[in-house]
Amino acid sequence: DIVMTQTPLSSPxxxxxxxxxxxRSTQSLVHSDGNSYLSWLQQRPGQPPRLLIYKxxxxxxxxxxxxxxxxxxxxxxxxISRVEAEDVGVYYCMQAxxxxxxxxxxxxxxxx
Amino acid sequence: xxxxxxxxxxxxxxGRSLRLSCAASGFxxxxxxxxxxxxxxxxxxxxxxxxxxxxxxxxxxxxxKGRFTISRDNSRNTLYLQMNSLRDEDSAVYYCARDLRGSYxxxxxxxxxxxxx
Numbered sequence: 001d002i003v004m005t006q007t008p009l010s011s012p013x014x015x016x017x018x019x020x021x022x023x024r025s026t027q028s029l030v031h032s033d034g035n036s037y038l039s040w041l042q043q044r045p046g047q048p049p050r051l052l053i054y055k056x057x058x059x060x061x062x063x064x065x066x067x068x069x070x071x072x073x074x075x076x077x078x079x080i081s082r083v084e085a086e087d088v089g090v091y092y093c094m095q096a097x098x099x100x101x102x103x104x105x106x107x108x109x110x111x112x
Numbered sequence: 113x114x115x116x117x118x119x120x121x122x123x124x125x126x127g128r129s130l131r132l133s134c135a136a137s138g139f140x141x142x143x144x145x146x147x148x149x150x151x152x153x154x155x156x157x158x159x160x161x162x163x164x165x166x167x168x169x170x171x172x173x174x175x176x177k178g179r180f181t182i183s184r185d186n187s188r189n190t191l192y193l194q195m196n197s198l199r200d201e202d203s204a205v206y207y208c209a210r211d212l213r214g215s216y217x218x219x220x221x222x223x224x225x226x227x228x229x
Contacts, residue, residue, distance in 0.1 A: 037214035048207055048222055054215035092157055096214045099171045101159040
C-alpha cells in the first residue's frame with residue numbers, strides 16, 4: 001500500500017498569513033496513464049470532507065483561488081495564500097493512483 | 113444540484129450485519145464510479161470500497177474484504193454497502209462519495225455505524 005505522510009500535523013496560523021502543508025508518498029503517484037492522482041480535501045468541524053484540489057494542482061469548482069497545489073512524483077504541497085477564518089479544519093492529502101486509495105493523517109489548521 | 117444521502121446506520125452487535133444505502137440525485141448516477149469511505153470517531157479517513165459505474169469492477173480495502181459487499185442499483189440511483197460479521201473496529205461514520213477525475217468530487221453527510229455489545 002502507498003503510505004501518505006503529511007507535515008505538519010498541526011498548523012497555527014495568523015489570519016491573513018500564508019499556510020503550507022506537505023504530503024509525501026512512499027511511491028511515485030504517476031499513473032500508467034500519465035496522470036498523478038493526488039488530491040487535497042478539507043474537512044471543517046462537524047462536516048464531511050470537501051474536495052479542494054485534484055490531480056496535484058487543479059482547483060475544484062467553487063474553491064477560492066487562495067488555495068493552490070503543486071508537486072510531482074512523491075512530494076506535494078498545498079498552499080493557502082492568505083488564511084481566512086473559514087479555512088479552519090483538517091486537511092487531508094489522498095492518492096487514487098493505486099488501490100487501496102490512501103489518505104494522509106490529516107493536518108489541523110487553526111487560527112493563532 | 114448534486115446530492116448524496118446516506119442511511120442505514122445504527123447500533124449493532126459484533127458479528128451482526130447492516131446494510132447502508134446512499135441515494136443520489138442531481139447527476140447521472142449511472143455514469144460515475146462510487147466509493148465508500150469511513151472515519152472512526154476522532155480519526156482520519158479510510159477508503160473502504162469502490163464500484164465502477166457499470167458494476168464491471170469492484171475493489172475493497174483489506175480490512176473489509178470478504179465481509180463487506182458494495183453494490184448499486186442504477187435504476188434507483190442508489191449505492192449500497194452490505195456489511196457482515198461486523199467488528200468493533202468497523203465503528204465509524206460511513207460516507208459515500210462520487211468519483212471525479214480520480215478523486216472524490218462529492219460527498220454525502222455520512223451515516224454513523226456503532227458496533228457494540
